[in-house]
Amino acid sequence: MPQADTQQFGPIEYVEDDVIEFPVGLPAFEQETSFLLITPLKTKPLVFLQSLGRSELCFVTLPLEVVDPNYQLSVSVEDSKILSPAGQTLTAVGQADGVPVECLAIISLTGSRPTANLLAPLVINRATRRAVQAIRLDNTYSHQHPVEALVCS
Amino acid sequence: MLVIRRKAGEAFHIGENIEVEILEVGTNQVKIGIKAPREIAVLRNEVFLTERQNKAAATAASALLSRLTGADKSGM
Numbered sequence: 001m002p003q004a005d006t007q008q009f010g011p012i013e014y015v016e017d018d019v020i021e022f023p024v025g026l027p028a029f030e031q032e033t034s035f036l037l038i039t040p041l042k043t044k045p046l047v048f049l050q051s052l053g054r055s056e057l058c059f060v061t062l063p064l065e066v067v068d069p070n071y072q073l074s075v076s077v078e079d080s081k082i083l084s085p086a087g088q089t090l091t092a093v094g095q096a097d098g099v100p101v102e103c104l105a106i107i108s109l110t111g112s113r114p115t116a117n118l119l120a121p122l123v124i125n126r127a128t129r130r131a132v133q134a135i136r137l138d139n140t141y142s143h144q145h146p147v148e149a150l151v152c153s
Numbered sequence: 154m155l156v157i158r159r160k161a162g163e164a165f166h167i168g169e170n171i172e173v174e175i176l177e178v179g180t181n182q183v184k185i186g187i188k189a190p191r192e193i194a195v196l197r198n199e200v201f202l203t204e205r206q207n208k209a210a211a212t213a214a215s216a217l218l219s220r221l222t223g224a225d226k227s228g229m
Contacts, residue, residue, distance in 0.1 A: 008214060008215070026207055027200055027203045027204040027207055028203075028204040028205075028207045028208050028211075029207060029211070043218070043221075046218075046221065048214075057211055058211075058214045059207075059210050059211065059214070060210065060213070060214050060217045060218065060221070106206065106207065106210045107210060107213075107217055107221070108206055108209040108210035108213050108217070109209065109213045109216060109217060109220070110209075112220075114217060114220055114221055117203065117206045117207075117210075119199055119202060119203060120199070120202075120203040120206070133203065133207075135199045135200055135203050136199065137199065143199075143202040143203065143206050144206070147221070
């Protein structure tokens with residue numbers, strides 16, 4: 001079983017089927033294309049996006065539906081092609097046109113407050129494990145959407 | 154903010170090396186051509202913002218954890 005060194009979690013074991021591929025990386029991190037999703041029970045609902053290439057690179061994310069239950073997903077044609085080479089267009093969070101889609105928002109600190117980037121959610125095709133940070137082309141959602149402090153279980 | 158009115162086919166310059174030309178004006182979109190040295194990054198605003206957020210997020214994991222889980226000393 002392959003093992004990954006991570007700064008946040010120490011060495012962790014994973015199976016190849018757990019690896020999420022970002023064929024074009026993430027903006028500002030274009031070289032990083034392989035990640036693991038880690039969901040420790042004690043910090044639920046937080047999801048960690050751990051780079052396999054860089055042990056120190058770990059994004060904190062939240063499921064999109066936790067940040068905004070009414071979020072309307074909009075994935076560009078270009079990004080849809082990356083997610084689903086078969087050519088389906090993705091229109092919704094969840095089961096979109098037969099494509100099982102998981103969406104996460106990257107959390108950062110704005111000043112000292114946690115905010116979620118709703119302008120560019122991570123969209124993951126669970127069937128192919130291909131993913132993309134789908135930057136919206138409209139101004140509907142903020143790149144610094146305030147997130148309430150969560151008390152994790 | 155400096156505001157300039159231009160028509161399709163007209164251009165303006167930023168400094169010595171950057172030229173911006175209005176190529177096409179549609180009903181709700183304009184097509185812009187930019188000539189700039191290779192070392193000048195030209196990014197759509199949403200990409201620029203996302204790059205900046207990602208860089209900030211990449212360095213914030215442990216600070217965020219204590220903040221989001223209420224594990225820090227102030228009891229947040």
